[in-house]
Amino acid sequence: MIFYTLRRLAYGAVVMALVTVLVFVIMRMVPGDAVSLQLQETGVSAEEAAAMRAQFGLDDPVWVQLWTWLAGAFQGDFGTSYYGGEPVLSLFLDRVPVTVQLGLLAMVIGSLLGIGLGIVAAVTRGSATDGAVRAFAVAFLSVPNFVVALLLLTMFSLWFAWSPPLVYAGPGEDFGSWLQQIAIPVFALGTGGMAAMARMTRSSMLESLGSDYIRAVRAKGAGNRTVIAKHALRNSTISVLTLLGLELATVLGGTVIIEQMFSIPGTGQLIYQAVLDRDYPVVVACTIFYAALFVVIIIIIDLLYALVDPRIRTGRALS
Structure with a gap:
C-alpha cells in the first residue's frame, strides 16, 4: 500500500509540473501583456512601459521567468498581482x-x-x-x-x-x-x-x-x-x-x-x-491551485479504491 501511495503521489507531481509549464507558456503566447493593456488604458510613454516590463521581469526569456516563479513558489511566494500589487496568495485565500x-x-x-x-x-x-x-x-x-x-x-x-x-x-x-x-x-x-x-x-x-x-x-x-x-x-x-x-x-x-x-x-x-x-501571476497561481485540487481528489479516490479492493494496488485485473 505504501508503494502504491508513493506511485500515485509521483504521478500527481508529474501532472502538476506539466500543468505549471503549460499554463506558464500558453499565457505568454497570448498576444499582449499587462503592460500593453495598461499602456492602452493610461497612455504611458514607451520608456515607462519598458521600465514596467523590466520591473515585472517580462523582458526575460520564458524559461527564466518560469524558474524565478518556481523558486518563489517553493518558498510560499506565488508572486504579486500586476494590478494593485497585492500578494497572489492573499488574493486567492480572501x-x-x-x-x-x-x-x-x-x-x-x-x-x-x-x-x-x-x-x-x-x-x-x-x-x-x-x-x-x-x-x-x-x-x-x-x-x-x-x-x-x-x-x-x-x-x-x-x-x-x-x-x-x-x-x-x-x-x-x-x-x-x-x-x-x-x-x-x-x-x-x-x-x-x-x-x-x-x-x-x-x-x-x-x-x-x-x-x-x-x-x-x-x-x-x-x-x-x-x-x-x-x-x-x-x-x-x-x-x-x-x-x-x-x-x-x-x-x-x-x-x-x-x-x-x-x-x-x-x-x-x-x-x-x-x-x-493578462495578470500572469494570478492566472498561474490560481490554475495551479485548481489543478492541485483535482490531483488530490483523484489520488484520494484511487487510495480509497485500493483499500476496498487490494487487486487494484497489485495491478491484477478485476474478474
Whole structure:
C-alpha cells in the first residue's frame, strides 16, 4: 500500500509540473501583456512601459521567468498581482470561502437530487418515470452550466420580473440577499452533477437489484423498502462516492464563468478577470491551485479504491 501511495503521489507531481509549464507558456503566447493593456488604458510613454516590463521581469526569456516563479513558489511566494500589487496568495485565500460555499452547496443539492432521481428511475425501470429521468439526465449533461444559468436568469426576469441582487452580500451580512443571489448559480452548477449522479445511481442500483445477493435477501422475506435502502443502495455506494469526489472538483472549476455572470466575488471571478488583464501571476497561481485540487481528489479516490479492493494496488485485473 505504501508503494502504491508513493506511485500515485509521483504521478500527481508529474501532472502538476506539466500543468505549471503549460499554463506558464500558453499565457505568454497570448498576444499582449499587462503592460500593453495598461499602456492602452493610461497612455504611458514607451520608456515607462519598458521600465514596467523590466520591473515585472517580462523582458526575460520564458524559461527564466518560469524558474524565478518556481523558486518563489517553493518558498510560499506565488508572486504579486500586476494590478494593485497585492500578494497572489492573499488574493486567492480572501476569495476561497465564497467559492467553497457556492461549490459545496451546488454539489450537495445536486448529489441529493441526483441520487434520489436515480433510485426512483431504477425502482421504476421501464416506466414513463424512468424514461423522464433518463431524458432529464441526458439533457442536463449536454447543456453547459452557464447556459442553464442564463436560461434561468432570463426566465425569472421575463416571467416573474425578478432578478438576483447585483451587489454581493455574505450570509453573515444579509442572509436573504445572499440566498437570492446564489439560488440560480447553485442550481446551474449542480445540474451537471445531478444528471451524472442520477445516471450512475440508476445503473449501480439496477446492477445491485439484479444480483444473486438481493434475490437471496428477498427470498428471506425482506420488504421492498429494506431491500432498496439497506442493501441495494449500500452496494451502490462505491460508484456514487467516486463520482461525488470528481463532481466536487468539477463544480469548483465551473465557477469561473458563473461567478462572473452573477458578480460573485470568488476565485472564479478572480481568474476570469486576471485572464482578461493578462495578470500572469494570478492566472498561474490560481490554475495551479485548481489543478492541485483535482490531483488530490483523484489520488484520494484511487487510495480509497485500493483499500476496498487490494487487486487494484497489485495491478491484477478485476474478474
